[in-house]
Amino acid sequence: MMRIKILGTGKYLPGCIVTAEDLDCKLNLPKGWVAKKSGILQRHHAKSETASQMGACAAHEALTAANLVGEDIDCIIGASGTMEQAIPCNAVLIKEAMGLQATSIPVFDINATCLSFLIAFDTAACLISAGRYRRILIVSSDIASHALDWDHKESCILFGDGAAAVVVGAGEGKSGILTSRFETYSRGAHLAEVKGGGTAIHPREYSEETKKDFLFRMDGERLFRMSLEYAPTFMQFLMKDANTSFDEIDLVIPHQASLNGLRLLQRHLSIPNHKFLVRIQEYGNTMAASIPMMLDDAIRSHKINRGERIMLIGTAAGFSIGGMIIDF
């Protein structure tokens, strides 16, 4: 057990709400198609906000919840699946947007696409456990909507934008991480990608012919099959490592990738509704921000209380699968 405590959480949703009906209209589809196909009734899209502004709002909320101020933090980790600028890293821009210019707090990013938050949380726990830092602020802020391919109906209707932040400190009482587990299978490396924008295809290559290279493309069917292939064994190891059972877990917080995937996972694990958090209907898939947004919701609505046990679980481009079991 790694003694670590979630001291506070926060969330930010962009002002612009896009409903399923809005998308039916935008995509020239019959009324009701988007809601029926995706189960997602609305999502927020960043129109006027930058990712760092969104992240800073969530971070301030997390600090307030923790009864701390920015200066109490030893390290800021940006944990998003999207970059705001190619250089510098997201955390630099988030720190700037938080108004912490006068401090020397070190910052860096961790990127594992939709698993960025889980990896950052686990890493922050190890940094604190090893004595490197006392309190770490993790900020996930993703704007997926700017790189959606509106010709690819199956994927563009799934994503929303959002941000969440979590302050982590040394454990007190029984708070801590029972286990963490991450696996990557690179044979799925190209099943979810944005090929362009980096050193492989520079933005100068952008044209009518290449424009799809700069948009998100996924093979949902094959990703789904890889999840089905690896999830059962993964879950067995996770539970065994933590020496716990589903009876002892008070809440499962899954990455909100797709409603079909969530329902299948829930059935596979035989988890009742009240123990399995699903809010994709309101948010869509908000990438790395998805899990910490759910965590914030669960804490604020008292779905999870101090001393209770949570499972955090998700998949990401990679193909990666990750999970943690923590005592809140």
Add this chain to the structure above:
Amino acid sequence: MMRIKILGTGKYLPGCIVTAEDLDCKLNLPKGWVAKKSGILQRHHAKSETASQMGACAAHEALTAANLVGEDIDCIIGASGTMEQAIPCNAVLIKEAMGLQATSIPVFDINATCLSFLIAFDTAACLISAGRYRRILIVSSDIASHALDWDHKESCILFGDGAAAVVVGAGEGKSGILTSRFETYSRGAHLAEVKGGGTAIHPREYSEETKKDFLFRMDGERLFRMSLEYAPTFMQFLMKDANTSFDEIDLVIPHQASLNGLRLLQRHLSIPNHKFLVRIQEYGNTMAASIPMMLDDAIRSHKINRGERIMLIGTAAGFSIGGMIIDF
């Protein structure tokens, strides 16, 4: 002292060498201008290699040096200042290029621009120290040359491309980290940047008018002044934290940002030439790959031997400054 050991290192340089004279010609400058202005006689530019291919070559060399194979590694950290694709993260593509598709080794990226390697090395040490992993492969592979602004002579002549990899494991004997220190001052957030390519300015905005937004821009003069402002106090704290003196340090390996900066740092620290590694003349500034490339050179040329003490030090877009003192 955090017990940690560098088990092996590797390096890769792209095949295409660009000399100072080549750049004089390309930039329509008098012969000798580039060499005189930058002190950099040659750099390698990736023409046919991708960053992941470069990283995989360096990684294989590091594994060989460590007498290990890929399957012996528990985690792969991509630690570059540039992204190859917007999605997935670099480490997924490096793992794929290494031919490790059949393994479940988890991967993720750490990004702190030119300090990515140092932050990743420190983080890897904490992950191992906390018992999360036993052996971690860190790969830095940067292609700066694709985003250079050839109209901005002062910056475009400084950069080269390259990759390096380091395998880190639990410490034996006296190997370990005496101290690590990182600071970020976000008032320098925009002194070195590539504004475009992410969610702030999507590649679809690329045009003749906006093209400079997708290229590297830096205010070398102000970055230099920030280094001068923060480095002296930073160094004092670093030495004090490690409870060591420059007499006890066998080799200083600085990030190779610019020859002027390196010479000034060396004078400030009063370090003799044989204790201060400078190879920017051959490589240019290879971003995050710079420090591990130097480390590989130093180990292979026996400039550093087991039991000796090294200082790793650098600056990055942020503005960030970082340093570590380790017993090799």
